[in-house]
Amino acid sequence: MSAYWRLAACVLACLVPPAVSAAEVQPAARWSMDNVRALLDVLAAVPAEGLNPDDYGAAALQAAADRQDARLSDLADAAALSLAHDFYEGRQPLSARPDWHFVRQPVDYRPWLDEVTASRSVPGSFAKLLPQNADYSGLRKGLERCRVTRLDCAVIEANLDRWRALPRMFGRRYLWVNVPAYRLDLIENGAVIASHRVIVGKPGSRTPLFRAMVTGVTANPWWNVPCSIVDESIGKLVRTNPGEAARRGFVATTDAQGKLVVRQKPGPGNALGQLKLEMPNPYSVFIHDTPSRGLFARDARALSHGCIRTEAPDMLARVLLGRERAEGLDRALMTGTTTTIPLAEPLPVYVVYLTVEPDPAAAGAVVRHRDIYPGY
Known part of the structure; x- marks a missing residue:
């Protein structure tokens, strides 16, 4: 073989990595294969909470686990963080809940995720995020029964999500x-x-x-009559029929801006x-x-x-x-x-x-x- 071809063979050997068996490919240290399988089991069970595994990339995660894909850890992180949020705060965003004023402190799920991946109880870690009360458990049983009878279950699913968005204590x-x-x-x-x-x-x-x-x-x-009611009805009564307003106990004044203020004795x-x-x-x-x-x-x-x-x-x-x-x-x-x-x-x-x-x-x-x- 000429010097040229020996050099070319050497370069090619450097560019092509050696073959690696599937058994040698491991997920990143954060997720052991046992914990990935446990996470997949948790995702498979979320219909019992009125949720859909597809919303958390369950199929993609399963495929990555089967192939032992390099993206496995990232996919597991994304699925776990998204599901943790929906278990603890509800899936429907607050912006879609009119007049819902239950204030929840922002939660950083990253420390929780570190604990989950270091533990041997992935299902238990997720279960602790859910409401722990008899009403939520009763609705879960109602959802199971609803699916057996093939009735419309969406309303039960919506109420399970409302429970998840409520305070825990x-x-x-x-x-x-x-x-x-x-x-x-x-x-x-x-x-x-x-x-x-x-x-x-x-x-x-x-x-x-x-x-x-x-x-x-x-x-x-x-009764301090709300401004909306003053504008809607009581204000007109006070202005047009003050005698009747007084008989009904209404006392009218004006504030510093000249706006009508009404109270009822x-x-x-x-x-x-x-x-x-x-x-x-x-x-x-x-x-x-x-x-x-x-x-x-x-x-x-x-x-x-x-x-x-x-x-x-x-x-x-x-x-x-x-x-x-x-x-x-x-x-x-x-x-x-x-x-x-x-x-x-x-x-x-x-x-x-x-x-x-x-x-x-x-x-x-x-x-x-x-x-x-x-x-x-």
């Missing part, structure tokens, strides 16, 4: 208002100890979804009734009594301007205050004096929107509520 004792169920529950240690029918916002003035803290109960409250015709729960929030939404108590007999009770009117508010207030503090409430109601009695400790209240709930009377069954605010 509610507290030992709290109020729970489910808007489409027209119901308020007082929950203590996971059990409902009192339940009240409620009236919620009309479709045109929807009740927002949020968390607040109940700090006290006000007897014989004044305490009394039998006051829109807040005899009682209001003090729950400061940016939306001017309160839980209160109403003079129109006959409306609670209706099945469909989306009737308010956004506030939450509750049946039997005096019973609820006494339970929240406790026996000693409730005596002050009784005195205020007897005298007609506007009085705020503070709770011994603030109580969380959650205003939520769940159109499907587990049926407590039948395992695996669900109760469906009319979707009064489509798009929520």
Whole structure:
């Protein structure tokens, strides 16, 4: 062989890498093959949560694992991070949830991913991200049953996602208002100890979804009429028929900018009734009594301007205050004096929107509520 061809053969040998068997190709150190297989098992099981494995690149990850592709670690990272977000925060983005005001702190899932890939319990690490409560578990069972009966399951899937977007810890004792169920529950240690029918916002003035803290109960409250209601109706009454407005207890003033401000005195015709729960929030939404108590007999009770009117508010207030503090409430109601009695400790209240709930009377069954605010 000439010197030329010997040189060419040498160059070619340098350019062509030696053959490597598939067994010698390993994923990057972050993901062992056992953990990749465990992640694939987790992805295969996500339909039980109302999710689709295809949304997390399950097929591409499986193909990369079969070929032991160099991209395997990157694909596993992407799938794990995306699924972790959807398990812990919900898949639907907040921008697509109108009037949803549950604030969740931003989460960096990278440290969590480091722990997952270093562990031998990939399924357990993902399971801890999901809601750990009986209602979520009940909806999962309802979804399984729904698929067996071949009914429309999309509404259950949507409600599972709403649960995932809610806070994980509610507290030992709290109020729970489910808007489409027209119901308020007082929950203590996971059990409902009192339940009240409620009236919620009309479709045109929807009740927002949020968390607040109940700090006290006000007897014989004044009603500070929201600007929207002043503009819509009360303002016209005050301007065109001040005598009737005064008879109904409305007091009108103007602010520094010359804008009409209207309040309503305490009394039998006051829109807040005899009682209001003090729950400061940016939306001017309160839980209160109403003079129109006959409306609670209706099945469909989306009737308010956004506030939450509750049946039997005096019973609820006494339970929240406790026996000693409730005596002050009784005195205020007897005298007609506007009085705020503070709770011994603030109580969380959650205003939520769940159109499907587990049926407590039948395992695996669900109760469906009319979707009064489509798009929520």
